[in-house]
Amino acid sequence: MTNVATNNEQLLRDFILENYLFTDDQSKLNNADSFLDTGILDSMGILELIYFLDEELSIKVEPNEMIPTNLDSINNLLAFIEKKQA
Amino acid sequence: MYQSTLPGQFLSISESQADSIALQSNAEQVSYGDLKRRVDKVGSYFKQIGIEPGDRVALVIDNSVDYVTAFYAIWKVGGIVVSLNPQAKFHEIEKLIQQCEAKCLLIDKLNHANTEQLNQLSINMITLNQCDINGVANWSTALECEADNNWYSATEDTLAQIIYTSGTTGNPKGVLLSHGNLMCNVKDIIEYLELTREDSVLNVLPFHYCYGNSVLHTHFSVGGKVILAGSMAFPQEIVNTMREYKATGFSGVPSTFSLFLARSDWPQDPPPLRYMTQAGGPMGKELTQKLLQSSQPDTKLYVMYGQTEACARISWLPPHKLDEKLGSAGISLTHVDLEIRDENAQALPNGQKGEVYVKGPSIMQGYWNNAEASEQVLLNGWLKTGDLGYLDDEGYLYLVGRNSDMIKVGAHRINPLELEEVINKLGFVQESAVIGIEDEILGQKLRAFIVGEESRENLLALKKHCNEYLPTHKIPREIQWAEQLPKTASGKIKRYLLKS
Numbered sequence: 001m002t003n004v005a006t007n008n009e010q011l012l013r014d015f016i017l018e019n020y021l022f023t024d025d026q027s028k029l030n031n032a033d034s035f036l037d038t039g040i041l042d043s044m045g046i047l048e049l050i051y052f053l054d055e056e057l058s059i060k061v062e063p064n065e066m067i068p069t070n071l072d073s074i075n076n077l078l079a080f081i082e083k084k085q086a
Numbered sequence: 087m088y089q090s091t092l093p094g095q096f097l098s099i100s101e102s103q104a105d106s107i108a109l110q111s112n113a114e115q116v117s118y119g120d121l122k123r124r125v126d127k128v129g130s131y132f133k134q135i136g137i138e139p140g141d142r143v144a145l146v147i148d149n150s151v152d153y154v155t156a157f158y159a160i161w162k163v164g165g166i167v168v169s170l171n172p173q174a175k176f177h178e179i180e181k182l183i184q185q186c187e188a189k190c191l192l193i194d195k196l197n198h199a200n201t202e203q204l205n206q207l208s209i210n211m212i213t214l215n216q217c218d219i220n221g222v223a224n225w226s227t228a229l230e231c232e233a234d235n236n237w238y239s240a241t242e243d244t245l246a247q248i249i250y251t252s253g254t255t256g257n258p259k260g261v262l263l264s265h266g267n268l269m270c271n272v273k274d275i276i277e278y279l280e281l282t283r284e285d286s287v288l289n290v291l292p293f294h295y296c297y298g299n300s301v302l303h304t305h306f307s308v309g310g311k312v313i314l315a316g317s318m319a320f321p322q323e324i325v326n327t328m329r330e331y332k333a334t335g336f337s338g339v340p341s342t343f344s345l346f347l348a349r350s351d352w353p354q355d356p357p358p359l360r361y362m363t364q365a366g367g368p369m370g371k372e373l374t375q376k377l378l379q380s381s382q383p384d385t386k387l388y389v390m391y392g393q394t395e396a397c398a399r400i401s402w403l404p405p406h407k408l409d410e411k412l413g414s415a416g417i418s419l420t421h422v423d424l425e426i427r428d429e430n431a432q433a434l435p436n437g438q439k440g441e442v443y444v445k446g447p448s449i450m451q452g453y454w455n456n457a458e459a460s461e462q463v464l465l466n467g468w469l470k471t472g473d474l475g476y477l478d479d480e481g482y483l484y485l486v487g488r489n490s491d492m493i494k495v496g497a498h499r500i501n502p503l504e505l506e507e508v509i510n511k512l513g514f515v516q517e518s519a520v521i522g523i524e525d526e527i528l529g530q531k532l533r534a535f536i537v538g539e540e541s542r543e544n545l546l547a548l549k550k551h552c553n554e555y556l557p558t559h560k561i562p563r564e565i566q567w568a569e570q571l572p573k574t575a576s577g578k579i580k581r582y583l584l585k586s
Binding site: 020021022023036039041042043044045046047063064066067068071 | 173317318319320321322323345349350351495496527528531546549550552553558559563
């Protein structure tokens with residue numbers, strides 16, 4: 001994994017842990033966990049995540065990109081970001 | 087011709103339209119005949135475990151074929167359905183189960199609780215997941231039970247359902263609805279929406295709220311199709327599903343439509359719907375106009391107003407009046423009488439502002455086990471809604487606010503007192519106040535004012551605490567520390583000052 005990818009991963013994990021799981025215990029979040037299935041995020045949370053991607057990583061999520069495959073876990077997000085930044 | 091109750095209507099439709107599709111969930115299609123067979127089996131299982139007429143059965147499951155199966159199976163044995171929010175935390179579910187004295191609980195996520203907590207409930211429990219917990223039955227057992235065809239003969243007076251609302255004081259109240267209440271409201275809605283068996287509605291509304299509940303039963307009562315869709319977190323997928331399954335109708339709250347316009351290709355390629363319904367709080371004029379401009383010219387938009395205590399719907403705005411009466415909640419339903427009254431409960435003439443009172447066969451029986459609260463809102467057959475408004479010269483209702491401090495976040499109606507009770511349990515919190523502040527998409531979002539020592543540790547502890555005791559939609563998105571809260575001489579928080 002590149003440094004950029006590692007940084008993105010940590011940035012995303014910290015955002016989810018701090019704002020939705022309210023902890024800094026890294027073991028509470030698995031990169032493969034579905035945000036919606038596990039109840040970590042609801043539809044409001046997904047919107048906030050999109051704003052976060054825009055503000056922190058300058059990634060604009062187009063309507064047709066708002067799908068679980070792109071946004072519903074840390075792993076999905078990392079793959080999506082990599083694709084967008086390629 | 088309608089039967090006098092919804093289970094009677096379901097039986098009739100499942101015979102006359104056995105092969106018609108009742109539910110579509112992803113690729114799975116379930117016909118009315120098939121659904122009836124499932125309901126018969128689960129109903130027999132309920133009988134086997136001792137569910138009797140009048141018993142309360144709690145459903146804590148997401149919208150699904152299983153939800154609908156269990157719902158009608160409870161009615162098959164004459165039980166009262168208690169649908170609870172599957173996102174709620176276990177302690178909240180436990181409180182409501184105890185409040186309604188449920189005899190059975192059907193739950194689909196065991197992560198709500200640990201084994202010990204579940205066992206403490208000491209009621210029949212069925213889970214949709216495979217589970218080895220002692221005393222908890224698997225849903226598959228119910229689905230495999232030998233079916234019988236004996237349905238309880240419900241009448242209009244038979245109690246049918248309890249729907250919990252946030253209420254205007256801290257504790258949720260169980261709105262008790264009879265079969266007569268439900269059927270009357272369903273028939274009125276079918277009439278103005280002109281629903282037929284050809285209709286198929288795409289539903290994203292939770293069935294445990296009265297809006298989703300009425301979407302399900304109105305379409306079932308005409309033998310139409312209900313398409314179950316996923317979360318509004320992914321609006322484009324919902325729009326794609328509408329197109330894929332050729333939905334003729336869609337029901338949403340203002341934030342749903344706002345999301346479609348902002349986060350999907352709806353404006354460029356509006357789905358070919360016959361009707362859209364909007365309820366769950368007022369939709370701004372600008373959004374209403376934008377939605378109409380961005381939809382197919384022949385798609386009708388029905389603006390509606392209602393309340394759980396009135397079974398769901400109270401009034402509707404005929405689509406052809408939308409331009410002329412923009413901002414109005416419309417005219418009352420066929421079987422609903424509506425008056426505007428002053429603080430002495432005296433009727434006011436058109437044009438004068440007061441509280442909305444409604445009367446009719448769809449008004450609730452009262453709040454479950456809460457005579458005091460029932461008496462406060464049911465006066466000589468009239469329901470005191472707590473909503474403020476006026477009627478114009480043609481009898482069109484315009485709402486101007488509420489008598490209470492309820493906050494509307496997306497589809498959720500939230501009582502700030504309930505949240506403050508939870509927050510105030512923290513040792514470092516002297517007192518708190520939660521208000522709704524404007525949000526472009528959701529209508530309102532929650533902001534909590536906390537009087538207590540400000541620190542990062544306390545902030546994290548507060549968020550953790552909220553996460554432990556409140557479902558996600560009730561967790562304040564913004565926290566503001568305050569030295570004190572503005573209050574009246576009698577000590578009541580002046581929320582309007584916090585909003586400014």
